[in-house]
Amino acid sequence: MTENKKDKIYLAGSFYSFRDRIINALPEHDFADPRKHRQFAIAPLVIDDMKEAEESPIFLACFPKGKTRGTMTYGEIGASKILGNYVMIADENEQKDPLLEQIADVNFNSIDAAIDFLRSNNKILKSEYEKTPKKESLDKIETIFLASNSRNFPEIFELNKKGMNIVTPENITSLNEFKNADLNAVYFPSMGDWERKAIFFMGAAYALEMPTIMLDEKEFSYPPLNGIVRRVCRSKISMMDYMSTLIDRKTQKIEVEAGICYDFFKKYDHIDK
Numbered sequence: 001m002t003e004n005k006k007d008k009i010y011l012a013g014s015f016y017s018f019r020d021r022i023i024n025a026l027p028e029h030d031f032a033d034p035r036k037h038r039q040f041a042i043a044p045l046v047i048d049d050m051k052e053a054e055e056s057p058i059f060l061a062c063f064p065k066g067k068t069r070g071t072m073t074y075g076e077i078g079a080s081k082i083l084g085n086y087v088m089i090a091d092e093n094e095q096k097d098p099l100l101e102q103i104a105d106v107n108f109n110s111i112d113a114a115i116d117f118l119r120s121n122n123k124i125l126k127s128e129y130e131k132t133p134k135k136e137s138l139d140k141i142e143t144i145f146l147a148s149n150s151r152n153f154p155e156i157f158e159l160n161k162k163g164m165n166i167v168t169p170e171n172i173t174s175l176n177e178f179k180n181a182d183l184n185a186v187y188f189p190s191m192g193d194w195e196r197k198a199i200f201f202m203g204a205a206y207a208l209e210m211p212t213i214m215l216d217e218k219e220f221s222y223p224p225l226n227g228i229v230r231r232v233c234r235s236k237i238s239m240m241d242y243m244s245t246l247i248d249r250k251t252q253k254i255e256v257e258a259g260i261c262y263d264f265f266k267k268y269d270h271i272d273k
Contacts, residue, residue, distance in 0.1 A: 007125070008032050009118075010056035012077065014070040018062045018111050025115045032056050046227030053079050054207055058086045058125055060118075061100075062111050065092035072224040074196045077103070078203030082175065084131030090114040099197050103175065105129075132179045134209045138252035143167055144243065145181035147201035153187040153215075155236055162247045169197060178204060183211055183252065185243065186229075187236075190217040194225070202228055211252055215239045231261065238268050 010032040011019050023031050037048035053059060053076035061077055063069045069091075081087050081103050089104040090111045091097070101107055105127050108114045143165040146156055150168050157166055167181060184205040186198045202225065205212045211230040226232055233239035242264065249256050265271040 007057040008052075008055075009058040009060055010034075010052050010076070010080065012053065012059060012061040012070070012073045013063060014067065014073065016062075016064050016067060018064055022060075022062075022111065022115055026118055029118065042223040042227050046224050049076060049224075050079055050203070050206060050228065053077075053203075054083055054085075056080070056085065058088065060088045060090065060114060062114070063089075063091040063093060064111070067093075069093075069097065069196065071194050071196070071199060071222055074199040075203030075206070075224070075228055078200040078205075079207035080203075081127075081129065081200075082132045082178070082204040082207050084127050084129055086125040086127045088114055088117075097196065099200060103200075129175065132176060132208060134207075135179075135182075138182075138211065138254075138257075141182045141246050141250065141252055143181045144183045144185050145178065145201065145205075146185050146187075147205075147212075148185075148187045148195050148198040152189055153185075153236070155240055156185065156243075158240070159243060159247065162244065164247055169201070175204070179208060179210075181205075181210065183213065183243070183246070185213055185215075185239075187215045187239075188218060190219065194218075194222060199225065213239065213242060230257075238264065241267075 008030045011022060015035065019033055019035065032052040034049050038044035059080040061073055077087060087104050088106050089100045090108040091100060092110050144159065145167050146153065160166060172178060178201065184201060186202055188194055202212050206228040212228065213231045213233065214225065214229040215233045215236065217234065231242065233242060245260050246252060
């Protein structure tokens, strides 16, 4: 590499041994290694991971053969993609994820192939997807993006009666349309894995400073997901109540939204605030 030598590459994926192999094979490159991030608590870990995913011009996500694709990796991919970074996916699994194949600037069937590409490339790697600007304010709430499977949460469409526009991934023809949403909503049922496409949009929302409200019914939560959302609910009843109240107040500004939360602490958790 010559021109692209100083462009930092974020090495995303679960904590497997592939990172050392890549770093040792490409000494001329500058790498962002999440293993070096603060690990003592979730808040600094999420901040460090997401900051480097957002700011590294090149993003390389690696999924070793036979290993589960990293949960939070999808959030990092979403943040990197929505900000216009060059996204590379090296997925060694035979069963590919259509989402990854669709959004990546380049796909590889092996980590070695990604290494060979970076070693031989002498051009500046630039994504065809332009950076999406961050949300300018939280003044309004007119469109809610339901990032998770709508079949699991049909109740949300009741908000149409309040004049709310409910959009799902199936309703958009390009990622660029995601920016038109005012609030991102996600639902993870108690059983089954965390839906990766939903996490992708959670990461994208985080990068755009778009609030996400998450309903997670799982007994043992995945802490990093809590770090990229604004509020967490534990039932459909409380989540629908929260969104309905936001719509009635016609704003997501903190001076109003915080008051809603204080009321909900009393209503659902019996906490006097």
